[in-house]
Amino acid sequence: MEKTYNPQTIEPHWYDIWEKQGYFAPSGSGQPYCIMIPPPNVTGTLHMGHAFQDTLMDLLTRYHRMRGDNTLWQAGTDHAGIATQMVVERQIGAQGMTRHSVGRDAFVDKIWQWKAQSGGHIKRQLCRLGASLDWEHERFTMDEGLSHAVREVFVRLYREGLIYRGQRLVNWDPVFHTALSDLEVISQEEDGKMWHLRYPLADGSDSLVVATTRPETMLGDTAVAVNPNDPRYQHLIGKEIELPFTGRMIPIIADDYVDPEFGSGCVKITPAHDFNDYAVGQRHQLPMINIFTEDARINDNAPKAYRGMDRYEARKRIVTDFESCGLLVEVKPHKLMVPRGDRSHAVIEPLLTDQWYVKVEPLAKMAIEAVETGKIRFVPENWSKTYFDWMNNIEDWCISRQIWWGHRIPAWYDKAGNVYVGYDETSIREQYQLDSSVVLTQDDDVLDTWFSSALWPFSTLGWPENTERLNTFYPTSVLVTGFDIIFFWVARMIMFGLKFMGDVPFREVYIHGLIRDSEGQKMSKSKGNVLDPLDLIDGVSLEVLVAKRTTGLMQPEMAPKIERSTREQFPQGIPAFGTDALRFTFAALASTGRDIRFDLARIEGYRNFCNKLWNATRYVLMNTEDQDTGLDQNAAIELSDADRWIIALTQEVARDVATHIQQYRFDLMANVLYEFVWNEYCDWYLELSKPVLQSEEFRIAAKRGTRRTLVRTLETILRLLHPTMPFLTEELWHKVAPLAGVSGETVSLQPYPQGQADLIDSQAQQEIEWLKQFVLGVRRIRSEMDIAPGKLLTVLLQNGSAEDAQRLARHDVLISRLARLERIEWLDASVNAPESALALVGEMRVLIPLAGLIDKEAELKRLNKELEKIRKDFAKSNEKLQNPNFISRAPAEIIATEQQRLADMSASIQQLEAQVLKIQAI
Structure with missing residues (x-):
C-alpha cells in the first residue's frame, strides 16, 4: 500500500471498472x-x-x-x-x-x-x-x-x-413569452412603493381611496371591493365609480376577501392581472380585461394614451396623470414580495391566456x-x-x-378552429374521416x-x-x-x-431536507455562498473559486463583496477532500430536519476518517501479510477477550446499521459507523492487538486468533462502509479480503453484514469495558495533571472486588502496555494512601501518587495563569450578556452562542480551581 491516502488516484480507476463490468445492472434474482x-x-x-x-x-x-x-x-x-x-x-x-x-x-x-x-x-x-x-x-x-x-x-x-383547453390566469414570463409553473417562479422581498389613489364616484357625491403596488393595472380594474361588515362603506355598496382615464363605470362590491384593517379598506379588483382578484371576479361575475401584450406592454384594451408603453413606463405616466388630476393621495415606501422567473429573472405577470389543463x-x-x-x-x-x-x-x-x-x-386545428386530438395527423384524419382538402395545423x-x-x-x-x-x-x-x-x-x-x-x-x-450553508442561509449565486460538490472532491484554487462565484451575477455590483468574503473564508482555496469524505458528510447530515447546514469542518473531519481507515489497513497488512491468519481449518485458534469483544461489537453495529438504513436515518448510521471504526476498532482494538502480536508472552494460537480477527473484522467494516464510501472500501477490500479468506470480483457484490446473534459475547464485552475504564481513568489523570505521556507510572488500587482482582490478573499485560504503567499495587482498605489523583472503575479506586511526578510550583503557576486568562474572558462575556443593547440587537443564534461560551468557561474555571486545590495539598 501507498503510505498516503490519495483519493484522486483511486476513484476514477474503480468507477471505470464497475461500469465496464456491468455491476450496476439488476441481477435478475x-x-x-x-x-x-x-x-x-x-x-x-x-x-x-x-x-x-x-x-x-x-x-x-x-x-x-x-x-x-x-x-x-x-x-x-x-x-x-x-x-x-x-x-x-x-x-x-x-x-x-x-x-x-x-x-x-x-x-x-x-x-x-x-x-x-x-x-x-x-x-x-x-x-x-x-x-x-x-x-x-x-x-x-x-x-x-x-x-x-x-x-x-x-x-x-x-x-x-x-384534459381541456380554457382561458384562465397563469404566471406569465414576459421575456420567454410562456406560462410558468409555481416552481419556476421565485418570489423575493424587494423595496417598492405603495400608491394611494383616489377613485371618484360616478355621481360625483364622494370618492374612495385604494392602495396599490402596481398602479398600471388600474387600467384593467373592473370593480372596487370593500368588506361587507365594514361600517364605513355600507352606504356605497352597489354604487358605481368612474375609473379615471378610461371612461368606464365599475361597481363597488362587498367581499370577505377585503381586510378592513389594511390600507383604506378599499381594494381595486383587476381580475385579469391578479390571482386573488381573479377569484373575486369569478365570484361576482366581473368582466376580465387583459391590458398587457405577451411582452408586458400596454395593449389596445387600454386608452390610446398608454398603448404600446412598457408596463413600468406606463406606471410612471399613470402616476403623473393621477397627480396632475389631484387624485394622487400619497406614496409610501413599501416592501413587497416580487415574483420573478427563475430563468429570465423578469418580473412575472399574472395574465389571462388560453391554455391546456388537466382536470x-x-x-x-x-x-x-x-x-x-x-x-x-x-x-x-x-x-x-x-x-x-x-x-x-x-x-x-x-x-x-x-x-x-x-x-x-398532440392537437390539430382546422381553419374553422375545430380541435382534433390524436397520436399524429394521419391517425386523426382516419379517426375523423378528414380528406386532404381539410388543412390541419398542429398546436404550437x-x-x-x-x-x-x-x-x-x-x-x-x-x-x-x-x-x-x-x-x-x-x-x-x-x-x-x-x-x-x-x-x-x-x-x-x-x-x-x-x-x-x-x-x-x-x-x-x-x-x-435542503442543503444550506454553515450559517443556515440558502445557497445562491447572488449571496456568493454556493459550493460546487466537484470542487470539494477535487479541490479548487482561490482564484478559480472567486471567478466561479462572481461570474454571471444577476447583480454585478455584488461581485466585490462576494470576492472579499470568499477570500476571507477560503484564503488557500478548497483542498481536495475526495468523494468518499463528501458522501460520508452528506450521510452524517441526513437528519429528519427541514434544513441541513453544510460546514467544511465536517468534511475535513471525515477526510481524516478516510485517512484513519487507510492507516489502520496499513497496520493490519503489515501484521498479517505473509503471516498465518488462521485460514487453515486445522490450525489451532485462540481468541482473546479483546478478539471476542470486537467480534461481538461488530455484530451489534451491523444490526444497528441495517436498522438505521431501513428507517432512512442515515445520520444515525453514519454516527454508529464512525464511532465503531474510529474509536473501537482503530483506537482500541488495534492497540489491544499490539501486545499479543509483539510480545513473546502470547502463544502462536493466540497470535493466529488475533490476526484472523484483525482481517475479518476489517473486511466486515469495509462491507459495512461500502454503500457510503464506495471507492476507498473497494480499494482496501481487494487487499484485505484474501487474507480473510474471502474471494470475489468486487466488494459491491459481497453480502452486506447482517449481524449474528450467536457471535455476541457479553462476558468478553464486560471484560474489555472494564479494561477500557481502567486505562481511560489513568489517561484522564495524565491529562489533568499534565503528566508526560511516556512517563511510566505506579498505580495503587483500593476497594477492589475479587472479580476486579481476577480481571487485573487476566489483563495486567494489556493494561500496563496501554496505560504506560511501571507497576500496579493493591492497598488494604484500611491503609491511608499517599496524596494521589483518583479515578474510579466501578467501586475500585485507581490511585496515582503525585509526589515526584510533577513540579508543584511550576504546575501551580501554569494553572493560575490559565485561570486568570479564563476569568478575564468570563468577565467580558458576562458583561456583554448583561448589556441590554447587545441582548436587544444581536441575533438569537449569536446570543445563544455567547451563553454557551459563558457556561463552558464557568465549567473550566471550576475544574481548574479543583486542580489547584489538589496540587496544593501534595
Missing part, C-alpha cells in the same frame, strides 16, 4: 428493489442538493444490491424545456440570430445537436460522485419511447374529458386515498400533512407552455416538463408496452426527494401512476 432518479436537467450541473440526494439514493442502491436484491437505480435526464431553450437561444443570439429567424424545426434541430454534444455532462458528474446507476438503460424525457408514452397519456385523458380533482381523490390507506408512506410521516393540505385544495393543472423545446401538444405549444416527469416511474420502464422491466420493477420501492417538489412532482406521479398503472408508483417517499 432476488426481491425487486427499484429507485427512480429524479431526472436532472440535461443542461444542468451537479449542485450540492443533487450531490446530497444522489448520495442517499446510491447508498440505498448499493445496500440493497449487497443484500442480494434484484436492484435497479434507473438513470435518466429531463429535457428541461425553458432552461435548455434558453441556453441554445443564447448561443444563436451570439451569432445575431433568434429562434424566430431560424424557424421552429431548425431551432429544435440545433437543440438536439447541442444535447448530443453536452448532454453527457451530468452523467460524468454523477460518475465522479460514485453513483451506481444502470447506465445501459438510461432514459431521456424526449426519447422516442417516453415521447410515445406522453402522447398516449394526453390522448387518453383528453378522450375521458380530463385533477378525479385523479386527486385516488391519490389522497393511497396515502390515507398506507399504500404510500411518507418518511418522515409529518410530510403527509403537507401532501394532504395541497391535494385537498388542488386546482386544475396548466400543462401548456409557449416554447418550442418539449413534447408538442409544448407540454409542461412536469407532465412527462409525472410518467417517469412507468414510462422509463417501457410503458405503454407491457415490458418485463415494467412487470418486475413497478411499483418502485422508494422515491427520494426534497420537500419543495411534493406538489409539483410527487403528487402528480402518484395521480398518473394510479390512473395508468392501477397501482401506486412507489411504496415510500423519503423526504430529505
Whole structure:
C-alpha cells in the first residue's frame, strides 16, 4: 500500500471498472428493489442538493444490491424545456440570430445537436460522485419511447374529458413569452412603493381611496371591493365609480376577501392581472380585461394614451396623470414580495391566456386515498400533512407552455378552429374521416416538463408496452426527494401512476431536507455562498473559486463583496477532500430536519476518517501479510477477550446499521459507523492487538486468533462502509479480503453484514469495558495533571472486588502496555494512601501518587495563569450578556452562542480551581 491516502488516484480507476463490468445492472434474482432518479436537467450541473440526494439514493442502491436484491437505480435526464431553450437561444443570439429567424424545426434541430454534444455532462458528474446507476438503460424525457408514452397519456385523458383547453390566469414570463409553473417562479422581498389613489364616484357625491403596488393595472380594474361588515362603506355598496382615464363605470362590491384593517379598506379588483382578484371576479361575475401584450406592454384594451408603453413606463405616466388630476393621495415606501422567473429573472405577470389543463380533482381523490390507506408512506410521516393540505385544495393543472423545446401538444386545428386530438395527423384524419382538402395545423405549444416527469416511474420502464422491466420493477420501492417538489412532482406521479398503472408508483417517499450553508442561509449565486460538490472532491484554487462565484451575477455590483468574503473564508482555496469524505458528510447530515447546514469542518473531519481507515489497513497488512491468519481449518485458534469483544461489537453495529438504513436515518448510521471504526476498532482494538502480536508472552494460537480477527473484522467494516464510501472500501477490500479468506470480483457484490446473534459475547464485552475504564481513568489523570505521556507510572488500587482482582490478573499485560504503567499495587482498605489523583472503575479506586511526578510550583503557576486568562474572558462575556443593547440587537443564534461560551468557561474555571486545590495539598 501507498503510505498516503490519495483519493484522486483511486476513484476514477474503480468507477471505470464497475461500469465496464456491468455491476450496476439488476441481477435478475432476488426481491425487486427499484429507485427512480429524479431526472436532472440535461443542461444542468451537479449542485450540492443533487450531490446530497444522489448520495442517499446510491447508498440505498448499493445496500440493497449487497443484500442480494434484484436492484435497479434507473438513470435518466429531463429535457428541461425553458432552461435548455434558453441556453441554445443564447448561443444563436451570439451569432445575431433568434429562434424566430431560424424557424421552429431548425431551432429544435440545433437543440438536439447541442444535447448530443453536452448532454453527457451530468452523467460524468454523477460518475465522479460514485453513483451506481444502470447506465445501459438510461432514459431521456424526449426519447422516442417516453415521447410515445406522453402522447398516449394526453390522448387518453383528453378522450375521458380530463384534459381541456380554457382561458384562465397563469404566471406569465414576459421575456420567454410562456406560462410558468409555481416552481419556476421565485418570489423575493424587494423595496417598492405603495400608491394611494383616489377613485371618484360616478355621481360625483364622494370618492374612495385604494392602495396599490402596481398602479398600471388600474387600467384593467373592473370593480372596487370593500368588506361587507365594514361600517364605513355600507352606504356605497352597489354604487358605481368612474375609473379615471378610461371612461368606464365599475361597481363597488362587498367581499370577505377585503381586510378592513389594511390600507383604506378599499381594494381595486383587476381580475385579469391578479390571482386573488381573479377569484373575486369569478365570484361576482366581473368582466376580465387583459391590458398587457405577451411582452408586458400596454395593449389596445387600454386608452390610446398608454398603448404600446412598457408596463413600468406606463406606471410612471399613470402616476403623473393621477397627480396632475389631484387624485394622487400619497406614496409610501413599501416592501413587497416580487415574483420573478427563475430563468429570465423578469418580473412575472399574472395574465389571462388560453391554455391546456388537466382536470385533477378525479385523479386527486385516488391519490389522497393511497396515502390515507398506507399504500404510500411518507418518511418522515409529518410530510403527509403537507401532501394532504395541497391535494385537498388542488386546482386544475396548466400543462401548456409557449416554447418550442418539449413534447408538442398532440392537437390539430382546422381553419374553422375545430380541435382534433390524436397520436399524429394521419391517425386523426382516419379517426375523423378528414380528406386532404381539410388543412390541419398542429398546436404550437409544448407540454409542461412536469407532465412527462409525472410518467417517469412507468414510462422509463417501457410503458405503454407491457415490458418485463415494467412487470418486475413497478411499483418502485422508494422515491427520494426534497420537500419543495411534493406538489409539483410527487403528487402528480402518484395521480398518473394510479390512473395508468392501477397501482401506486412507489411504496415510500423519503423526504430529505435542503442543503444550506454553515450559517443556515440558502445557497445562491447572488449571496456568493454556493459550493460546487466537484470542487470539494477535487479541490479548487482561490482564484478559480472567486471567478466561479462572481461570474454571471444577476447583480454585478455584488461581485466585490462576494470576492472579499470568499477570500476571507477560503484564503488557500478548497483542498481536495475526495468523494468518499463528501458522501460520508452528506450521510452524517441526513437528519429528519427541514434544513441541513453544510460546514467544511465536517468534511475535513471525515477526510481524516478516510485517512484513519487507510492507516489502520496499513497496520493490519503489515501484521498479517505473509503471516498465518488462521485460514487453515486445522490450525489451532485462540481468541482473546479483546478478539471476542470486537467480534461481538461488530455484530451489534451491523444490526444497528441495517436498522438505521431501513428507517432512512442515515445520520444515525453514519454516527454508529464512525464511532465503531474510529474509536473501537482503530483506537482500541488495534492497540489491544499490539501486545499479543509483539510480545513473546502470547502463544502462536493466540497470535493466529488475533490476526484472523484483525482481517475479518476489517473486511466486515469495509462491507459495512461500502454503500457510503464506495471507492476507498473497494480499494482496501481487494487487499484485505484474501487474507480473510474471502474471494470475489468486487466488494459491491459481497453480502452486506447482517449481524449474528450467536457471535455476541457479553462476558468478553464486560471484560474489555472494564479494561477500557481502567486505562481511560489513568489517561484522564495524565491529562489533568499534565503528566508526560511516556512517563511510566505506579498505580495503587483500593476497594477492589475479587472479580476486579481476577480481571487485573487476566489483563495486567494489556493494561500496563496501554496505560504506560511501571507497576500496579493493591492497598488494604484500611491503609491511608499517599496524596494521589483518583479515578474510579466501578467501586475500585485507581490511585496515582503525585509526589515526584510533577513540579508543584511550576504546575501551580501554569494553572493560575490559565485561570486568570479564563476569568478575564468570563468577565467580558458576562458583561456583554448583561448589556441590554447587545441582548436587544444581536441575533438569537449569536446570543445563544455567547451563553454557551459563558457556561463552558464557568465549567473550566471550576475544574481548574479543583486542580489547584489538589496540587496544593501534595
